[in-house]
Amino acid sequence: MLELKKVNYAVVDEKTKQEKVVLKDITLAFPENKLTVITGQNGSGKSTLIKLIMGVISPTSGKIFYNGKDITKLRLDERANLGFTIAFQQPVRFKGLTVKNLLDVASEKSNKLSDACEYLSKVGLCAKNYINRELDSTLSGGELKRIELAISLAKGGNLYLFDEPEAGIDLWSFENLVDLFKGLKGKTVIIVSHQEKILEKADYLLLIENDNYKLGTKKEILPLLKIEPKCKKLGGQNE
Amino acid sequence: MNNIDKELLKSVADLHFTPLGSFNIRKNGESVGRNSTKEIEIITKKDKSGIDIIVKPGVKNKSVHIPVIITVGDLTDIVYNDFYIGEGADVIIVAGCGIHNPTLDDSRHDGIHAFYLEKNSKVKYIEKHLGTGKGGKILNPITKIFMKNGSEFEMETLQIGGVTYSKRDTQAVLEDNTKLLIKEKILTTEDQEAITSFDVQLKGKNSHVQVVSRSVAKENSKQSFYSNISGEAECFGHVECDGILLDKAQIISVPKVDAKCPEASLVHEAAIGKIAGEQLLKLMSLGLSHEEAENLIIKGYLS
Ligand SMILES: Nc1ncnc2c1ncn2[C@@H]1O[C@H](COP(=O)(O)OP(=O)(O)OP(=O)(O)O)[C@@H](O)[C@H]1O
Numbered sequence: 299m300l301e302l303k304k305v306n307y308a309v310v311d312e313k314t315k316q317e318k319v320v321l322k323d324i325t326l327a328f329p330e331n332k333l334t335v336i337t338g339q340n341g342s343g344k345s346t347l348i349k350l351i352m353g354v355i356s357p358t359s360g361k362i363f364y365n366g367k368d369i370t371k372l373r374l375d376e377r378a379n380l381g382f383t384i385a386f387q388q389p390v391r392f393k394g395l396t397v398k399n400l401l402d403v404a405s406e407k408s409n410k411l412s413d414a415c416e417y418l419s420k421v422g423l424c425a426k427n428y429i430n431r432e433l434d435s436t437l438s439g440g441e442l443k444r445i446e447l448a449i450s451l452a453k454g455g456n457l458y459l460f461d462e463p464e465a466g467i468d469l470w471s472f473e474n475l476v477d478l479f480k481g482l483k484g485k486t487v488i489i490v491s492h493q494e495k496i497l498e499k500a501d502y503l504l505l506i507e508n509d510n511y512k513l514g515t516k517k518e519i520l521p522l523l524k525i526e527p528k529c530k531k532l533g534g535q536n537e
Numbered sequence: 538m539n540n541i542d543k544e545l546l547k548s549v550a551d552l553h554f555t556p557l558g559s560f561n562i563r564k565n566g567e568s569v570g571r572n573s574t575k576e577i578e579i580i581t582k583k584d585k586s587g588i589d590i591i592v593k594p595g596v597k598n599k600s601v602h603i604p605v606i607i608t609v610g611d612l613t614d615i616v617y618n619d620f621y622i623g624e625g626a627d628v629i630i631v632a633g634c635g636i637h638n639p640t641l642d643d644s645r646h647d648g649i650h651a652f653y654l655e656k657n658s659k660v661k662y663i664e665k666h667l668g669t670g671k672g673g674k675i676l677n678p679i680t681k682i683f684m685k686n687g688s689e690f691e692m693e694t695l696q697i698g699g700v701t702y703s704k705r706d707t708q709a710v711l712e713d714n715t716k717l718l719i720k721e722k723i724l725t726t727e728d729q730e731a732i733t734s735f736d737v738q739l740k741g742k743n744s745h746v747q748v749v750s751r752s753v754a755k756e757n758s759k760q761s762f763y764s765n766i767s768g769e770a771e772c773f774g775h776v777e778c779d780g781i782l783l784d785k786a787q788i789i790s791v792p793k794v795d796a797k798c799p800e801a802s803l804v805h806e807a808a809i810g811k812i813a814g815e816q817l818l819k820l821m822s823l824g825l826s827h828e829e830a831e832n833l834i835i836k837g838y839l840s
């Protein structure tokens with residue numbers, strides 16, 4: 299089980315030199331082997347939370363536990379080897395590295411076309427058209443996003459973090475994408491999303507808003523999302 | 538031929554055995570193997586050290602290997618090779634120099650290559666450089682390319698480590714409807730220095746040049762990249778200089794574009810910096826250590 303205890307994250311604004319709190323005092327436990335969807339307005343700190351869990355960044359204070367073990371100080375690669383798998387909101391481009399190179403690193407083997415097909419077809423791409431493509435600026439945004447997902451599937455793991463996986467993916471293949479997440483049953487899956495269709499598939503929802511947050515079952519949280527104005531779903535004091 | 542010779546030949550010319558077709562192998566300043574064919578003749582120069590390589594008109598799908606290896610120290614080997622490429626010919630030329638210097642004195646090879654491309658001829662030229670052993674390994678290749686109407690020249694140079702000092706000088710003159718593509722990859726480490734300069738004159742209408750340089754400089758090494766592209770007609774020139782810097786290394790890029798005709802379209806792009814943090818993070822999120830991630834990025838970049 300993944301737990302956060304009194305996690306804070308603040309950054310210092312380079313221009314104003316003022317401290318800006320991004321996430322404040324978060325204590326929660328993500329339900330084991332369930333699909334939890336994190337939602338909230340742009341800039342509310344969803345990606346930040348995902349990166350804290352993965353170890354891309356470290357909390358200013360507070361602790362993170364996995365299966366009862368304090369992992370706050372574990373590096374990104376150490377968490378990856380523990381079974382944490384992330385697909386970033388903004389996939390990275392590489393000059394000179396191919397889709398195959400990354401699939402190979404992720405799966406720790408040399409993938410043949412048929413292996414690559416297994417991962418790429420799940421995200422709606424035809425392996426033979428992509429396996430030798432460079433991950434450079436010649437790939438479209440949607441292609442890159444799908445490849446990012448395929449790489450995370452190739453890596454595998456016990457805890458998946460998907461940051462807006464549906465962004466830029468055309469509607470036609472949307473259903474398949476949703477099936478993909480449902481197919482990770484038995485794993486802890488955390489998805490950041492704004493998409494109603496994905497929210498509907500969730501077991502649990504985590505709503506982040508201003509300095510506040512609420513984790514609950516889909517039944518508990520979905521009604522809150524309908525409340526206007528958009529920034530006061532949790533009845534916060536901030537204007 | 539001993540194992541060091543074989544290893545060097547394999548690295549610089551992909552030669553695992555005696556090549557098919559025409560070849561000339563030069564070791565420690567002397568020719569040690571040669572095959573001159575009817576289609577591609579190799580003739581020793583009379584006035585200076587070097588060879589003339591004559592590709593007859595219309596010869597297609599043939600290759601020439603002319604690797605150079607040096608396995609001793611305290612040697613300066615200067616060689617002049619002239620390539621005459623006949624009209625309509627289409628060939629692959631593999632050059633390259635491997636130095637294994639076990640001594641403490643410098644070994645140096647200056648390969649001065651001139652290519653004369655007749656009308657509508659096509660050349661792919663591959664040149665690899667490698668150094669091993671303790672002593673200084675110095676390489677100063679000069680390449681001159683003269684391109685007649687309709688000819689194409691593709692040049693791939695690779696210097697992937699171990700060369701203490703190199704000064705690479707490439708000059709080209711392009712007539713009408715010509716295409717020149719240069720891909721260069723250089724890795725320097727320790728206190729090595731690599732200087733590379735391109736001087737391309739786009740004289741003819743519809744002449745094209747593209748220079749793609751990718752370099753990685755590590756530790757205390759230094760690389761300088763100079764390019765001078767002049768356009769004297771309706772022509773296209775594109776220079777791309779990408780560099781990754783690590784440790785205390787330095788990369789200097791000095792572009793010059795000189796358009797002498799309003800129809801000349803010349804572009805220079807340079808992007809030099811450290812490895813992008815998010816690239817490292819992505820690979821580490823797949824379980825690689827920082828060092829493994831760095832090495833993979835560099836390997837891909839220079840591949
Ligand atoms: N290094 C940083 N420096 C300055 N501000 C930062 C930094 N990192 C995050 N922030 C700020 O923290 C807030 C939360 O960012 P985050 O990327 O987590 O938002 P998000 O909820 O994922 O938004 P979106 O829905 O647009 O993806 C934003 O206001 C952002 O500008």
Ligand SMILES: [Mg+2]
Pocket residue numbers: 344345346387461
């Ligand atoms: Mg985000």
